[in-house]
Amino acid sequence: MTDATVTQLRNRPRxxxxxxxxxISRIGEISRPIGLWEGIFAITAVRRALVLVGLGIAWEVxxxxxxxxxxxxxxxxxxxxxxxxxxxxxxxxxxxSSLRVLLIxxxxxxxxxxxxxxLAVSTxxxxxxxxxxxxxxxxxxxxxxxxxxLLWFGLGTSSIVFVIVHSVLWAVSLNTFTGFLSVSQxxxxxxxxxxLGGLRLVIFILIPAAFPSILAGLKIGWAxxxxxxxxxxxxxxxxxxxxxxxxxxxxxxxxxETATVFAxxxxxxxxxxxxxxxxxxxxxxxxxxxxxxxxx
Amino acid sequence: xxxTEKMPGVAVRxxxxxxxxxxxxxxxxxxxxxxxxxxxxxxxxxxxQDRFILLGPSGCGKSTLLKCVAGFLSPTEGTMTLDGxxxxxxxxxxxxxxQEFDQLMPWLTVLDNVMFAMRRSxxxxxxxxRDRARRATVKVGLERFQDVYPHMLSGGMKQRVAxxxxxxxxxxxxxxxxxxxxxxxxxRRRMQEELLELWDDVRFxxxxxxxxxxxxxxxxxxxxxxxPHPGQVRAELDATAYSHEHQGDAEFMAFNRKINGMLFGMxxxxxx
Numbered sequence: 001m002t003d004a005t006v007t008q009l010r011n012r013p014r015x016x017x018x019x020x021x022x023x024i025s026r027i028g029e030i031s032r033p034i035g036l037w038e039g040i041f042a043i044t045a046v047r048r049a050l051v052l053v054g055l056g057i058a059w060e061v062x063x064x065x066x067x068x069x070x071x072x073x074x075x076x077x078x079x080x081x082x083x084x085x086x087x088x089x090x091x092x093x094x095x096x097s098s099l100r101v102l103l104i105x106x107x108x109x110x111x112x113x114x115x116x117x118x119l120a121v122s123t124x125x126x127x128x129x130x131x132x133x134x135x136x137x138x139x140x141x142x143x144x145x146x147x148x149x150l151l152w153f154g155l156g157t158s159s160i161v162f163v164i165v166h167s168v169l170w171a172v173s174l175n176t177f178t179g180f181l182s183v184s185q186x187x188x189x190x191x192x193x194x195x196l197g198g199l200r201l202v203i204f205i206l207i208p209a210a211f212p213s214i215l216a217g218l219k220i221g222w223a224x225x226x227x228x229x230x231x232x233x234x235x236x237x238x239x240x241x242x243x244x245x246x247x248x249x250x251x252x253x254x255x256x257e258t259a260t261v262f263a264x265x266x267x268x269x270x271x272x273x274x275x276x277x278x279x280x281x282x283x284x285x286x287x288x289x290x291x292x293x294x295x296x
Numbered sequence: 297x298x299x300t301e302k303m304p305g306v307a308v309r310x311x312x313x314x315x316x317x318x319x320x321x322x323x324x325x326x327x328x329x330x331x332x333x334x335x336x337x338x339x340x341x342x343x344x345q346d347r348f349i350l351l352g353p354s355g356c357g358k359s360t361l362l363k364c365v366a367g368f369l370s371p372t373e374g375t376m377t378l379d380g381x382x383x384x385x386x387x388x389x390x391x392x393x394x395q396e397f398d399q400l401m402p403w404l405t406v407l408d409n410v411m412f413a414m415r416r417s418x419x420x421x422x423x424x425x426r427d428r429a430r431r432a433t434v435k436v437g438l439e440r441f442q443d444v445y446p447h448m449l450s451g452g453m454k455q456r457v458a459x460x461x462x463x464x465x466x467x468x469x470x471x472x473x474x475x476x477x478x479x480x481x482x483x484r485r486r487m488q489e490e491l492l493e494l495w496d497d498v499r500f501x502x503x504x505x506x507x508x509x510x511x512x513x514x515x516x517x518x519x520x521x522x523x524p525h526p527g528q529v530r531a532e533l534d535a536t537a538y539s540h541e542h543q544g545d546a547e548f549m550a551f552n553r554k555i556n557g558m559l560f561g562m563x564x565x566x567x568x
Contacts, residue, residue, distance in 0.1 A: 186396040189368055192386040194413045194465075204416060208403040291402045292447025 073259040082263035091248065095267055098229060098244035101157055105164025106225050110218070112165065113173040118202050120173075121180045130177060134170050142167035142228040146235060160232045167228040168221040175217025179210030212288050219280055223272070230268060315501055316342040316365065316469060320374035322526075323360050334360040335527035337374065340520050342469065347495060347502045349535070351512040352522030353559060358505045361527065362473050365503065366392045378468060388417040391462035395474040397454045400446040400461075406433060407442040410461045417465065432464035433457070435494065452483040459491070469501045476511070488515055489540060509555050513538045513548065521558050530558050 024030070040046055056075055063074035073081075085091040116133075119126035142163040149159040183206055191205035207214065233246020243251075245264055252260035288294040318341070323334040334357030342348045350358040363369050365376060367386035376383045378390065391413075393399070400409050410429040414420045420428065433442050436456040446454055455475050462470055476484040488511065495502065506512050512519050513535050521530040533555070542548040 184396065184398050186394045186399045187401070189363075189366075189386075189392065190394070190399045190401075192368065193366065193390075193392050194388050194416045195386065196416055200416070204412075205401070208401065211403070287403070291445055293402055 070256065070258055073262055077259040078262040078266060081257070081259035082266055085260065085263060091263065091267055094243060094245045094248040094264075095271060098233065098246070099271070101160050101244060102164065102225055102229050104157075105161040105229070106168055106222065108161065109165045109168035109221065109225075110172060113169050113176060116169075116173050117176045117180060118199065120177055121202060121206060122198055130173060134174050134177075137166065138170035138174060140166075142224075143231050143235075146232055150236075155236055160229060163232055164225050164228050167224040171224055172214075172217040172221040175220065176210065176214050179213025179217070180206050182213065183209040211291075212293050215280070215283065215288065219276070222275060222280075226268065226272060313344040314341045315344050315346075315379065316503070317377045317380075318342075318361075318365075318374070319376070321361070321364065321371045321376060322373035323357060323364055323369065324372045325360070325369065333526040335522070338522070338527060338529055339374075340529065340532060342501065342503060342518075344501055345499050347504065347515055347517040349512040349516035349519045350503070350505045350522060351509065351516075351519050351555070351559075352507065352527060353524045354507060356522040356524045357527035358507075358522055359473055362392075362471050362503065362505050365469075366390050366471050388413065388419060388465050389468045390471055391465050391467040392471040392473065393455070393458045393462050393475045395477050397446075397451055397478065399458055400454055402446050405443050405445055406438060406449070406457050409446065409457055410464050413461055413465050419465070428464055429460075432460040435463070435497070436460040436490070450483075451479050452487055455479065455487060456490075459494070463494070463498065463500065467500070469503055472502065472504045474505055474507070477506070484511075485540070491515065492539065509552055509559070510543070512555070513551060514540055514543070519555070521555060523559075531555075 034042075060075040063069075063072050063077075066072050069077055082091065116126070116130055120130035121127070145166060146159070146163050149162045153159040153162055180202075187205060187209050188201070191201050196204055229244070230246040230249070233244045234250050236247075245268055249261055249264035252258075252264060284294065319339050320337045321339070322336050324331055325334060326332075338357075338361065340348075350361060352358050360369065364371055365378075365383065367383050367390065370384060383390075401412060404412055407426075407429055410432050411425050414425045414428065415422075430439075430442065433439055436459055438453060438456055438460065441449065441453065446457065449457065458475070459470075476487050479487060491502075492515065504512075504515055506515075516535045519531075519533045519535050521533065522528065523530045533551075535551070538548050538551065
């Protein structure tokens, strides 16, 4: 074929095609509900529970195979130690005492962080202050300032609260401030258009708009608080009779009750899971998921 | 919008009262390494019930000019007055509809979004707010979506919510910054028609930024043509005579070509 004929063929108009769509009733299945198993596996809780069961089985099998309860107690030993201390009230007491200290520290840190980030987002001095302080203190491990805290506040709850505040404050502030900065210019302008400014802009526009970041910061802060608390309690219990989970673990180790050590750790994990799975999940479901700010 | 229903006098004053006066406005803004002049000594008047269009290629400072009317920026030179008062800050008497869909608050339902502005500005009695918001959403055809969150809406619907939200505030002037630019062509055309119907109904004063000559001619009653870099007034034209029905007409096309010539010079007139 010569080039000329190719061009000719290309330029020839192609016939129009028109078709009637087929009757929908004849197509058959257009959509159908998904099967039972697929439905069950779509539930996150079910899948997560399966992972837990798998890990539990692996633990039990491995521990039995090792056969050294002093070094690595089995799941069943751990559970019975856990149950014994739960029913005796020793573990719930320790957990309650830890949680109380934790909540005081966490709450204080969040309040401080709210003040600092609000200042930072409304004034330039505030921005510089927050940026510098965060850069300085965020990498500083809480445990490293524990000796200082002990010197200032003595052996007691206030020392632990101090180090918890330190570990939570910077993480939460950093996340919140980053969230504030990423709020779109359009949303800010829309807010200012209504006459919002200063604190009212922060409360009504910036906080909800930056909520995904804030929530992420709160989660990280919660985890940091837990770690710091347990670590600090391992160093010295809380004063007097109200000893926390860290002290519980420490004592059990001294007594070579390894199953009890594991029971203590298990409690720490369980509380962490409960907070993550119940508290934070319901906050997420009621906020950022409902608002379409998080898609998974 | 609802004020006009209560004030029959408005119809008589139509197109007479000067609402917004822009006088010799030069706008400059700083980037990291230079001072950019966006507009240079721009002057124009917007009368009540005008559909005033700022038209120009990108970089002519038309959006900057609109943001200045909204009060987000202040002019380096010249003055802007609304009802004789100098504009120096953002305020709910000049409601803005943006191009971006994220101007809605994702944490509020459609109705709450409309009520949000009314509540926060404190301009309306508390017991009327819900009612007014409902009426505003009905006006833009969203009565069935009042309790839906914005992420479930299409782009066109989001823009309708933004328009409802702005109109519910009964602003002195409605500012629109290329509100339909991010929509597909069919939706855009429908939205233009709806905006004109709404204007027929409510008779608000509108200031509208666009870079589409066609959109300017169809929507506008008055078109301010700006030159690029920096924006200067090239012409202020009357476009009351044209709407969607005239789109293919010889007159419409001639008008289009005229503006095209002003914007780009006579050599490239064929396309928009």
